[in-house]
Amino acid sequence: MNNYLQNNPDYIKKVSQLLSSDNPENIELGFQIVKGAGKIPAQLYPILTNNRYKVWKCLEYDFVDLLETRPRIEFNYLKLQKLPQNLMRLKNLKKLGLSGNPQLNKPATFEMLAQIPNLEAIDLFYWNLSEIPPTLLQLKNLKSLGLGSNPHLNLDRVFSQLMELPCLESLSLYNNKLKTLPDSIVLLDHLKKLDLSDNNFEGLPKVINELPQLRHVELCDNQGTDYWDHFWDIENEDARRLQKEFPNLIITFG
Numbered sequence: 001m002n003n004y005l006q007n008n009p010d011y012i013k014k015v016s017q018l019l020s021s022d023n024p025e026n027i028e029l030g031f032q033i034v035k036g037a038g039k040i041p042a043q044l045y046p047i048l049t050n051n052r053y054k055v056w057k058c059l060e061y062d063f064v065d066l067l068e069t070r071p072r073i074e075f076n077y078l079k080l081q082k083l084p085q086n087l088m089r090l091k092n093l094k095k096l097g098l099s100g101n102p103q104l105n106k107p108a109t110f111e112m113l114a115q116i117p118n119l120e121a122i123d124l125f126y127w128n129l130s131e132i133p134p135t136l137l138q139l140k141n142l143k144s145l146g147l148g149s150n151p152h153l154n155l156d157r158v159f160s161q162l163m164e165l166p167c168l169e170s171l172s173l174y175n176n177k178l179k180t181l182p183d184s185i186v187l188l189d190h191l192k193k194l195d196l197s198d199n200n201f202e203g204l205p206k207v208i209n210e211l212p213q214l215r216h217v218e219l220c221d222n223q224g225t226d227y228w229d230h231f232w233d234i235e236n237e238d239a240r241r242l243q244k245e246f247p248n249l250i251i252t253f254g
Contacts, residue, residue, distance in 0.1 A: 012043050019047045019054070027054065031061050040066070052078060052097075059084035068092065076100050076123070082108065088115050099125035099146065110135040117141065120167075125149045125174070132161040143167050148174030148195070159184040166190065174198055174218075186210045197221055203242055208249070216250045 018030030034040055034048070040063065049055055049066050052074045058066050064086050067073070071092055075083075077100035087093070093116055098104060110133040113119065119139050123146035130152045142165050147153060153176060162168055168188065172195035179200045185191075191211055195218040196204075204217065219242075243251055 011037075012041055015044060016047055019044070024053075027057065031057050034063075035061050052076065056080070056084065059086040062086060064089050071095060073097070076125075080104055083112050085112075088112060090116070091118065094118055095121040095144075097123045098127075099123045099149075102126060102128045105129065107133070107135070114138040120144065121170075122146065123148075123172075125172075128152065130154055131157045134161075137161060137164045140165065141167055144170040144172075146172040146174075148172045148176065148198075151175075151177045156182045156184045159187050163187045169193060169213075171195070181205045181207060183207050189213065192216065194218070203238075204246060204251075208246060214249065216252070217246075218252050220253050 015030050015033055018026045018033070021027060021030075031048075034044065040048070045066055047054075048058055048063065055067065055073055056075055056078060058064070067090055069092055070090065072095035073087075073090070073093060074097035076097045080098075080101045081103050083104065096113075096116075096119060105127050113122070114135045117139070118141060120141055121144035122136075122139075122142065125146055125148040127150055129147065129150040131154055145162070145165075145168060147158070153173075155173075155178075159182065162171070168190055170193040171188065171191060174195050175198040177200060178196065179202075185207060189212055192213050193216040194208075194211075194214060197218045198221045201219065201222045204219070208214065208217065239251075239253060243249075
């Protein structure tokens with residue numbers, strides 16, 4: 001029976017239609033049929049993994065082989081309550097997008113993430129974070145961390161915590177209602193890129209000059225400036241002044 005299903009074009013067509021549906025119940029039925037049929041026909045591989053919801057279902061249904069070579073996975077805005085256990089089996093996973101899933105902000109989530117040692121980038125936008133859960137600091141290979149849209153972050157505490165991540169090069173503080181930065185940011189002396197977009201800066205704090213490896217700052221859409229109105233205008237006086245004040249930085253305004 002399994003061989004018949006695997007080689008039957010009608011079976012593949014009907015399952016493809018279910019998996020292509022916008023209805024989660026149809027997608028669920030498609031996954032159940034594929035699971036019950038045994039070996040997955042190669043023709044179904046692309047359609048089983050072509051969006052973040054179905055990637056999550058693949059892990060839930062133990063279709064790990066379809067994802068084992070993926071270096072990046074996005075679960076953004078899926079309203080997840082927990083991460084699938086099979087996520088820890090993805091040895092090639094380096095980048096993980098978890099933005100917009102505040103229900104995952106619990107110890108069990110971070111304990112699982114800490115068991116994916118090759119992770120280099122995580123986005124935790126819209127997580128209602130106030131500090132970094134200590135378990136996350138076990139990811140010593142982490143190079144990029146997205147903490148945007150977490151306006152209650154205690155940045156003094158966060159910067160002192162992030163010292164424990166020696167490879168951290170990129171940090172996003174997008175949309176955190178910031179007007180300035182605490183001096184403790186100098187603790188992040190390996191930082192190369194800093195995203196301060198969509199905040200309330202009227203310029204850059206002088207302390208930025210004390211980050212020896214920082215090369216790129218994103219400053220677009222800051223409510224205290226008019227940069228976003230003029231970011232293509234090389235005659236913009238504010239932008240030129242800021243670039244002279246921080247000559248070693250690439251500052252982007254849009």
